[in-house]
Amino acid sequence: MRGVVYRAFRGTFHLLPSMLLVVGVQTWFHWGLVSQDLVALFSLTIGGVALCLIREHRRSAWNCVLFHALYNAAMLRQWSLCVIGMIIALGWCACRPRPRTDA
Numbered sequence: 001m002r003g004v005v006y007r008a009f010r011g012t013f014h015l016l017p018s019m020l021l022v023v024g025v026q027t028w029f030h031w032g033l034v035s036q037d038l039v040a041l042f043s044l045t046i047g048g049v050a051l052c053l054i055r056e057h058r059r060s061a062w063n064c065v066l067f068h069a070l071y072n073a074a075m076l077r078q079w080s081l082c083v084i085g086m087i088i089a090l091g092w093c094a095c096r097p098r099p100r101t102d103a
Contacts, residue, residue, distance in 0.1 A: 001022060001025065001026055001051075001064075002022070002051055002052065002054075002055040002061050002064040003055075003061030003064070005021075005022055005025060006018060006019075006022045006052055006055055007055075009021045009022060010056070015052075015056060018052070019048070019049055019052040019053075022048060022052055023044075023045055023048040023049060023052075026044065026048050027041070027044060027045070027048075030044055047068075047071060050067070051064045051067060051068065054067055063089075066085070066089045067089070069085065070085045070089060073085060
């Protein structure tokens with residue numbers, strides 16, 4: 001979602017409209033879950049915004065994939081995997097240089 005859809009919207013729109021459009025698309029994909037649970041809608045919205053901000057700041061969809069995997073591990077109550085994953089993610093994201101944008 002952030003690798004293709006967000007990038008496409010971001011190429012045309014500013015940050016906020018791009019995030020709103022992507023959150024709208026992901027809400028549509030998760031409609032079966034969010035239509036019956038207000039907490040799920042709130043979590044999905046906050047997570048979607050966080051993923052867009054991660055994508056915007058780090059300029060890589062892989063950080064979003066990692067964040068999503070950690071979120072799923074936390075929601076499935078697999079805390080040991082979540083803690084190990086967060087430690088790895090923190091080190092990987094902190095040490096990884098940002099891609100250059102000057103061409």
